[in-house]
Amino acid sequence: MSDFTILIHGGAGTILKEDMTPELELAYLSGLQQTLQVSYAVLEEGGTAVNAVKAAIVLLEDNVLFNAGKGSVFTKKGVQEMDAAIMDGMDLSAGAVAGVRNVRNPIELAMEVMRNSNHVFLSGKGANDFAIKQGVKLEPDEYFFSQFRYDQWKSIRDSDNYSLDHTHHHLEELLRDKKFGTVGAVACDRFGNLAAATSTGGMTNKKYGRIGDSPMIGAGTYANNQTCAISCTGHGEMFIRAVAAYDVSCLMEYKGLSLQEAMDVVVNEKLIAIQGEGGMIGVDGAGNAGLVFNSAGMYRGIKNSKGIDQVAIYK
Numbered sequence: 001m002s003d004f005t006i007l008i009h010g011g012a013g014t015i016l017k018e019d020m021t022p023e024l025e026l027a028y029l030s031g032l033q034q035t036l037q038v039s040y041a042v043l044e045e046g047g048t049a050v051n052a053v054k055a056a057i058v059l060l061e062d063n064v065l066f067n068a069g070k071g072s073v074f075t076k077k078g079v080q081e082m083d084a085a086i087m088d089g090m091d092l093s094a095g096a097v098a099g100v101r102n103v104r105n106p107i108e109l110a111m112e113v114m115r116n117s118n119h120v121f122l123s124g125k126g127a128n129d130f131a132i133k134q135g136v137k138l139e140p141d142e143y144f145f146s147q148f149r150y151d152q153w154k155s156i157r158d159s160d161n162y163s164l165d166h167t168h169h170h171l172e173e174l175l176r177d178k179k180f181g182t183v184g185a186v187a188c189d190r191f192g193n194l195a196a197a198t199s200t201g202g203m204t205n206k207k208y209g210r211i212g213d214s215p216m217i218g219a220g221t222y223a224n225n226q227t228c229a230i231s232c233t234g235h236g237e238m239f240i241r242a243v244a245a246y247d248v249s250c251l252m253e254y255k256g257l258s259l260q261e262a263m264d265v266v267v268n269e270k271l272i273a274i275q276g277e278g279g280m281i282g283v284d285g286a287g288n289a290g291l292v293f294n295s296a297g298m299y300r301g302i303k304n305s306k307g308i309d310q311v312a313i314y315k
């Protein structure tokens with residue numbers, strides 16, 4: 001029996017206390033807290049890591065505050081195209097979807113791909129057809145409409161700019177004020193199994209079928225019982241180029257680094273070297289947790305069988 005742990009994130013970036021109202025801060029914190037309670041209960045009741053991370057992501061996708069599921073950002077065409085991935089470290093099974101529309105919980109669809117298809121990664125219309133075949137819950141466009149995401153998109157939709165989350169009118173502003181709202185979870189269950197999951201609406205005003213790191217196994221999401229489970233958030237292009245999540249696993253496997261050391265190298269050295277802003281959460285097979293970000297803040301939470309139970313936003 002090992003210690004069991006769940007970590008969650010709701011995105012990283014320039015999240016500053018002075019930009020936040022007390023009400024909004026409370027709403028974020030209670031969303032994180034509630035997600036932790038529900039997903040930790042899965043582990044406490046003897047559930048698996050993969051079921052715990054899925055439970056966490058479903059709640060975060062249903063919460064309009066986060067850029068995933070219901071709260072997903074608008075694309076250039078004014079719709080939501082969502083990406084998600086889940087990986088089970090026990091047998092390296094994985095499922096991922098990209099550019100799916102009207103799927104209430106893209107993580108459920110990623111789970112279907114993992115469990116009930118011969119494939120790992122489905123995209124676009126094909127992924128939507130598979131959702132219908134598997135009976136995954138769909139929602140009309142209105143379900144995904146939120147006024148603040150719409151306003152944020154309206155302010156840049158006539159430009160070629162894209163934005164990682166929240167309001168950015170110009171590229172300079174985007175570079176100065178980056179925020180990311182992707183959601184993720186990693187867990188170690190009482191049997192020492194690891195799992196990771198990540199879900200996102202991607203970037204506001206994205207086009208050409210742009211896909212970020214979140215659904216890419218090895219870039220934004222990775223789990224392997226021999227090393228670690230990792231879920232990333234940040235400027236996806238850099239995380240793809242750094243193969244960030246798998247690099248943490250490699251540093252542990254081939255160089256013998258601890259989880260924390262490996263995460264530090266990837267986030268604070270390798271990603272910074274290519275201006276990759278963001279962060280990641282991780283857990284190893286002994287239930288040790290890691291949490292590293294090179295941005296001003298990251299919505300995050302951790303709960304484990306040793307009694308740690310924390311949510312936080314700022315550095």
Ligand code: ASP
Binds near residue numbers: 011182214233237
């Ligand atoms: N990594 C995500 C992407 O590039 C964005 C985020 O983390 O919020 O799609």
